[in-house]
Amino acid sequence: MSIPDSELAVAAASAGAHVVRVRYGTVLARFDKSPTDFATAADIEAEQAILDVLRTARPDDAVLAEESGRTGGTDAARTWLVDPLCGTLNFAARTQLVAVNVALRTGSHVSAAAMADPFTDEVFWTDGARASVRHAGTDEPLAPTGESRLVDVNLDPPFPNASAFRAARLLADDRFVARFGPRVLSTTLALTWVAAGRRAAYLTDGAVADSVHFAAGIALCRAAGCVVTDLRGAPLAAGPVGLLVAADEQTHAELLALVRDQLTG
Known part of the structure; x- marks a missing residue:
């Protein structure tokens, strides 16, 4: 292995970000995945650029990519998780709030990850330490x-915990608005902003463990020293447990108390 995994993640994410940046504002074919979800030609081309980098350097590794699925053995010790364009709806609406996510899962943990912002030319990365x-x-x-007291809240479906918790209800809670300033990016770019001190916290409902959308951002936040739990304050696990990432223990505790009021109310 001539290049460290973290540098390969940076190179792969940068390759995808280049495609996203070049394709921004152009006419793009859309490919429906469901009535409420679609990919664009930019998603597919960016993913191919990422895969070209990874396969050239690590031909024996497995890959799980958002658009093309899994390649390589299901029991591989090393699997790359690829989200070529997180924020497709933003991108299609010509809004420059997107991220390109690449993470390497080695065994049961993420050992390297990179998240690129195509429009600031920033790449957020971790080698696990x-x-x-x-x-x-x-x-x-x-x-x-x-x-900053700014908290990014993901309002995109699905909402598997809707019967007990809804982020939209949190925004209407007077105690939340008194302490925090809500923001909505609708992309995991928000996780890089928590790690960088540009946001105080981020929260979302849904399944996040081992997800191509969240793996890189979670690894980055952990390495930066953020507090990372599910919506109940427990370690992340499989299933629709949600995600709460905070810059420090105090911010996490304040948000967790508000979330728990919904979950136990």
Whole structure:
């Protein structure tokens, strides 16, 4: 292996980000996945660029990619998780809030990951121990902080815990609005912003463990020192347990108390 896994993740995410940036604002074919979900030609082309980088450097690794599915053995010790364009709806509406996610799962944990912002030319990356952002060839360590009090809330379906918890209800809670400033990016780019200190926290409902959408961001936030749990404050596990990531323990505790009021109310 001539290139470290973390550098390969950066290279792959950067290749995908280049495609996304070039295709922005162009006429794109759409491919329906469901009545409420679709991919664009940019998703597919960006994924192919990422896969070309990964397969050239690590031909024996397995890959799980959002658009093309799984290739390689299901029992492979190393699997790359690829989300070529997180924020397709934003992108199709010509909104520059998207992320390109690449993560390597080695055994049961993510050992390297990169998340690229195509429009700022920033790549957020981790080797499992360090968390940094690379811009213009220079790496800077990430330093999460809750000082902004800005919390990004994912309002996109599905909502598997809707009977007990809805993020929209949290936005209407006077105690939430008194303490935090809600934001909605509708992309896991928000996770990089928590790790970088640009957001105090992020929360979403749904299944996040081992997800191509969330694996890179979760690994990045953990390496940066963020507090990462499910919506009940427990370690992440399989199933629709949701995700709560906070820059520090105090922010996490305050948000968890508000979420638990819904879950137990």
